[in-house]
Amino acid sequence: MNSLERLIQEFSKLPGLGKKSASRIAYHLLKTDEHKVDALVNAITTVKKTLKECGVCGNYADSNPCPLCSDPHRDNSVICIVEEARDILTIEATHEYKGLYHVLGGVLSPIQGIGPNELRIRELLIRIQPPVQECIIATNPTVEGDTTALYLGKIVKDTGIVVSRIALGLPVGGDIEYADRLTILQAMKARTRL
Amino acid sequence: MGFASLRFSNYRNLENESITFSSEQIFLIGENGQGKTNCIEALYSLCYGSSFRTHNDRDIIKLDEDTSYVVGTIVDEESSEQDICVSLFANKKKEILVNGKKIHDRKDLLQIIPCVVFSHDDLEFIKGTPASKRKFFNQTLCLYDIYYLDALRNYSKVVSARNLLLKQRKNELLDVYTHQVAEIGFHIQMQRREMIEKFNIVFRDYFKKVSRLPGEISIVYSPSWKQTESYETAMSIMNKSINRDMQYGTTTTGPHRDTFLFLYDGKDFCSIGSTGQLRLLSIILRVAQAHFFHEYTGKKPLLLLDDVLLELDKKRRELFVNNLPEYEQAFFTFLPDEDYNAFKRDTTEIFRVEKGRFRLWTKQDIF
Incomplete structure (x- = not known):
């Protein structure tokens, strides 16, 4: 295997990239100026070296605890529980939520050997104490995400804290006409009183 | 209308060639083992992404070959065409492409051409x-x-x-x-x-x-x-x-x-x-x-009827054919000595199937 084939093979291991996309990127890099390639390599190695998992919430950051956990202006009475660190980025982009986060690092899946001990649930239970008053469960609306939400709901409720699940249903700006039956069913179930 | 053409490559005993259809009722006539059911199986796999006869793709790929595919072109009422391709591999998972794009969930395929198959x-x-x-x-x-x-x-x-x-x-x-x-x-x-x-x-x-x-x-x-x-x-x-x-x-x-x-x-x-x-x-x-x-x-569904009439007596055959539901297109298989002429319409296309090849019968062949 030559160096180009090896590069293509490495790229195709990345999520979302097939063999074709991998070779397209590899050939693109061959044509790219060396300093631009260096900048890319540098960015990859730097992120891997400097970013650490936050000991409190599980987010990736340059510091530990992360800027979100150590920000005194954030509402420390609410914790939003997400599956992966990248979900924080999505929610933060809205600038609407001002509370704290907790990254589970996956969802329950006994078939794949992922039980409560494989997720950051013990760390969550340690955090659930005053001033925390509410936990918002924001796992994905998949069967695994729902099962994880059910389990978390059960164990967090035992601590006397309010537990909520983010609303599931129609996307804002979407059209009912194009929504599938399950989404409409869910939206009907989670309807709100005006 | 349904399927306008089919193209096979290393698919069971079928020759690597294309067939075109221009009718809503197709009869495939041939002795046993010539390829009638294999053609029905190929049509089914284009509708469902899987076979109704085997779970093992290797059974379908011709002996000594590593890959096999079937491509079908579907034409709807507005003459819009869609190509479906099911490729099978000896050493990896099958691939299904709709208009050249790979689909990852067979659910997307089921909605293109709903099909009902009658089999033993x-x-x-x-x-x-x-x-x-x-x-x-x-x-x-x-x-x-x-x-x-x-x-x-x-x-x-x-x-x-x-x-x-x-x-x-x-x-x-x-x-x-x-x-x-x-x-x-x-x-x-x-x-x-x-x-x-x-x-x-x-x-x-x-x-x-x-x-x-x-x-x-x-x-x-x-x-x-x-x-x-x-x-x-x-x-x-x-x-x-x-x-x-x-x-x-x-x-x-x-x-x-x-x-x-x-x-x-x-x-x-x-x-x-x-x-x-x-x-x-x-x-x-x-x-x-x-x-x-x-x-x-x-x-309207696509109907695939594999040797169904063979098992019915004369009266029930008639009742069965007269009470068939409305369909987009129907493929029937018959043995050469069956009385298929009794069920054909003016528009029916009849193909003679022999050693994996399909030959369209003209009126001269029939009479």
């Missing part, structure tokens, strides 16, 4: 295991409501996870999975119950028309959870059987244990019907499936 194995739906019966009614429901497939997939996931927890005696998560099995299972049960009510109307009607038997037939849905009004009742049934579940290391109740009975004047048809009558019932079941699909979706 259909008898299993009548006298086979409860799993075979569920397979038929699951397929009927999926054709009519594609999201039912999601519920089935999710149900299968949570039952497998719960079974693993029961085997490993990990009780911590058992409650949560019991809840999930009850909730998704209850939804499946409701859909089956609702479907069987509607299906019975269509089924009884066609049984009367085609079977010429005097009695009343009905399909009775026999769910594993009896008298469930809500998922809470399903949950309480599950909680009652928790000790048994733990003992056996498996979920002993739920829709995966449902069955269906065919009652003729209140008696089990499987015990009183002759082999011929059971076979007839299996054919009526398929006709009802196609009718049911047409009636409740307004769409």
Whole structure:
């Protein structure tokens, strides 16, 4: 295997990239100026070296605890529980939520050997104490995400804290006409009183 | 219209060539082993992404070859074309492409050209295991409501996870999975119950028309959870059987244990019907499936009829053909000595199948 084939093979291991996309990127890099390639390599190695998992919430950051956990202006009475660190980025982009986060690092899946001990649930239970008053469960609306939400709901409720699940249903700006039956069913179930 | 062309490559005994169709009714005539059923199988795989004869792709790929494919071009009423390609590989998973784009969920394929196949194995739906019966009614429901497939997939996931927890005696998560099995299972049960009510109307009607038997037939849905009004009742049934579940290391109740009975004047048809009558019932079941699909979706299915008429007597053949549901396109297979001319229309295209090759018959060939 030559160096180009090896590069293509490495790229195709990345999520979302097939063999074709991998070779397209590899050939693109061959044509790219060396300093631009260096900048890319540098960015990859730097992120891997400097970013650490936050000991409190599980987010990736340059510091530990992360800027979100150590920000005194954030509402420390609410914790939003997400599956992966990248979900924080999505929610933060809205600038609407001002509370704290907790990254589970996956969802329950006994078939794949992922039980409560494989997720950051013990760390969550340690955090659930005053001033925390509410936990918002924001796992994905998949069967695994729902099962994880059910389990978390059960164990967090035992601590006397309010537990909520983010609303599931129609996307804002979407059209009912194009929504599938399950989404409409869910939206009907989670309807709100005006 | 349906399929306008098919192209094969290393597909069972079929020659690597193309066939074009310009009719809504196609007859494939040939001796046994010439490739009629292989063509039906290829058409089915373009509709469902899988075969109805084997789970092993290697069986389909021609001997000494590593890959095989079938490409079908579908034309709709507005003459818009869609290409579907199913490629099979000896050493990796199959690939399905629609208009050159790979699809990752077979669900996307099912909606393009809904298809009902009549085959010998259909008898299993009548006298086979409860799993075979569920397979038929699951397929009927999926054709009519594609999201039912999601519920089935999710149900299968949570039952497998719960079974693993029961085997490993990990009780911590058992409650949560019991809840999930009850909730998704209850939804499946409701859909089956609702479907069987509607299906019975269509089924009884066609049984009367085609079977010429005097009695009343009905399909009775026999769910594993009896008298469930809500998922809470399903949950309480599950909680009652928790000790048994733990003992056996498996979920002993739920829709995966449902069955269906065919009652003729209140008696089990499987015990009183002759082999011929059971076979007839299996054919009526398929006709009802196609009718049911047409009636409740307004769409016409593609029909694949593999040697079906061979098993019926003359009168029933006539009744069967006259009572076929509306279809987008139908492919029939016949042996050369069968009286297929009695069923053909003016527009029917007849292909002679010999050693894996297809030759369109002209009027001169026929007369």
